[in-house]
Amino acid sequence: MTDWMGMSAAPRTPPAGLKARVLARAGAAGAPPRWPLALAAGLALAAAGFAWWGRVEALRVADVQGRLTQMAAAYRDTLSLLRSPGTRVIQIPVSTNGQAGAVTIFADTMSHRWLVTCHHLAPNQPGQVYQLWFITTTGMASAAVIAEAGNVPMVKELEMPKGAGTVVGAAMSIEPGAGSSAPTGPMVFHYML
Amino acid sequence: MTQPKRLSEDRERDLIRRLVDRDEQALSELYDHLAPWVLGVAYRVLGDDDEAGEVVGDVFVQVWTKIRQHDAARGPLVPWVLSIARNRALDLLRRRRRWHRKAERLRLEHRGEVDETATPGEASVPGWPVHQEVHRALAALPAEQREALTLAYFEGLSQSEIATRTGTPLGTVKTRMRVAQQKLAEALRHVRDWMV
Numbered sequence: 001m002t003d004w005m006g007m008s009a010a011p012r013t014p015p016a017g018l019k020a021r022v023l024a025r026a027g028a029a030g031a032p033p034r035w036p037l038a039l040a041a042g043l044a045l046a047a048a049g050f051a052w053w054g055r056v057e058a059l060r061v062a063d064v065q066g067r068l069t070q071m072a073a074a075y076r077d078t079l080s081l082l083r084s085p086g087t088r089v090i091q092i093p094v095s096t097n098g099q100a101g102a103v104t105i106f107a108d109t110m111s112h113r114w115l116v117t118c119h120h121l122a123p124n125q126p127g128q129v130y131q132l133w134f135i136t137t138t139g140m141a142s143a144a145v146i147a148e149a150g151n152v153p154m155v156k157e158l159e160m161p162k163g164a165g166t167v168v169g170a171a172m173s174i175e176p177g178a179g180s181s182a183p184t185g186p187m188v189f190h191y192m193l
Numbered sequence: 194m195t196q197p198k199r200l201s202e203d204r205e206r207d208l209i210r211r212l213v214d215r216d217e218q219a220l221s222e223l224y225d226h227l228a229p230w231v232l233g234v235a236y237r238v239l240g241d242d243d244e245a246g247e248v249v250g251d252v253f254v255q256v257w258t259k260i261r262q263h264d265a266a267r268g269p270l271v272p273w274v275l276s277i278a279r280n281r282a283l284d285l286l287r288r289r290r291r292w293h294r295k296a297e298r299l300r301l302e303h304r305g306e307v308d309e310t311a312t313p314g315e316a317s318v319p320g321w322p323v324h325q326e327v328h329r330a331l332a333a334l335p336a337e338q339r340e341a342l343t344l345a346y347f348e349g350l351s352q353s354e355i356a357t358r359t360g361t362p363l364g365t366v367k368t369r370m371r372v373a374q375q376k377l378a379e380a381l382r383h384v385r386d387w388m389v
Contacts, residue, residue: 003268004381005346006275007320007327009237011229015246019224022250026220026257 078115078157086110092189094172097122103189105170112160114170118146119153121188124174131175132156133183135192137165145179169193205270212260220257227271228253230320231278237347238282248285252278271320283349323384330380338373341366 081087086109094101101120108114121130130146141161146154160167169192174185211219231252235245255277263273331339337359344350344358352370356363 003272003276004323004327004384005331005342005377006234006272006279007230007323008331008343009230009233009347011233011320011324012236012245014228014232014249015242018246018249019221019228022224022228022253023217023221025250025254027217029254029258 081108081111081113081115081157082106084108084110090170090191090193092170092191094121094189096188103172107193114143114156114158114160116144116156116158116170117153118156121146121154128174128176128185129179130188131173131179131183132158133171133173134158134161134164134167135169135171135190136161136167139164140171140182142179142181143170145175167193202269206265209260209263209265209270212257220253223256223274224253226320227274230271230275230324234275234278234347235282238279238349239286244285245282248278248281251281255281271323279346279349286349326381326384330377333380334373334376337361338369338376341369342373342377345370 088107088109090105090107092103092105094103099120099122101118101122104117104119106115106117116132118130124130124147132143132146134141134143141164143158143161144156146156169190171183171190172188173183174188175183176185208219208223212223228249231249232245235248235252236242239245239248252274256274263270331342334342340359341355344355345352350358352366353363355361355370356366359366361369
């Protein structure tokens with residue numbers, strides 16, 4: 001049994017201080033049987049973190065992509081309206097509360113849609129809104145309510161009113177609250193096509 | 194002269210369990226019992242106190258970190274620790290390329306015999322009775338068988354190298370080693386506990 005051969009060597013007295021050095025080395029060596037477990041746990045945690053981060057990023061990217069797609073579609077639609085051979089441009093200078101501005105209407109007679117932009121309208125008074133009207137052969141029909149104003153241009157895309165007569169003009173008035181079913185306030189402009 | 198006492202297999206199992214549980218006191222106890230023997234093996238191989246001390250550090254760190262690799266079914270703790278010491282010492286011997294110089298010096302010092310000149314004092318060393326038993330078993334072998342085993346164990350020589358060193362045919366060396374191992378195994382069959 002050569003396993004015991006080592007015991008045939010003469011024992012030697014370990015030098016003083018060797019034990020302390022050996023125990024210190026062993027202590028510094030720690031407990032390796034546990035580190036693979038800690039490493040595995042760390043890797044699993046990191047993998048879960050990456051998976052979660054990847055999922056969040058994928059959702060964020062999908063959201064951004066969806067919004068970009070919508071914006072691109074809107075821009076393409078606007079561009080098609082502007083490029084349409086049936087589009088007529090009407091620019092109407094306005095003055096609101098002493099401030100000079102303009103309302104521009106891109107009226108497409110082929111798709112029966114309007115693109116309306118408002119520049120430099122004075123801010124609404126509290127409890128008031130600007131309201132855009134179609135002037136039809138049967139009377140006034142509400143086109144849009146514009147609750148905000150200021151230096152930022154506002155753009156509205158409008159479908160022609162259904163069930164009303166032919167649109168023959170456009171108007172804008174200042175109305176109380178969330179708007180009115182018929183013009184009641186002061187007119188900003190009244191324009192016949 | 195203190196009377197040696199036996200360390201039972203139960204005590205050894207308890208020591209191993211405590212080492213597995215990272216009980217530093219158990220490592221300290223193991224060092225107290227085994228350090229002289231680990232140092233003895235390392236010195237026997239290396240013939241250098243500083244290098245042997247380095248091996249002792251390596252061995253106990255390895256025991257501390259790899260104790261789960263000890264398979265009690267394959268043998269007691271002490272031979273396992275001593276085999277680590279032997280392997281470490283031989284690695285160091287080879288790595289530092291002092292093989293021929295040290296082997297020659299050891300050959301001259303030991304001449305195939307077991308050197309007891311560095312013995313610190315019989316029963317003051319834990320494990321002395323096992324040392325004596327192994328000695329008796331080795332001494333009972335014919336000189337050429339004992340030499341072959343000693344060259345293989347303490348100098349790490351292969352059977353071919355032993356044949357070259359001793360000027361003996363390889364087949365004879367193989368036979369001597371096989372027979373010697375069988376005799377040694379038979380003689381030490383009863384050694385199951387390590388004694389302190």
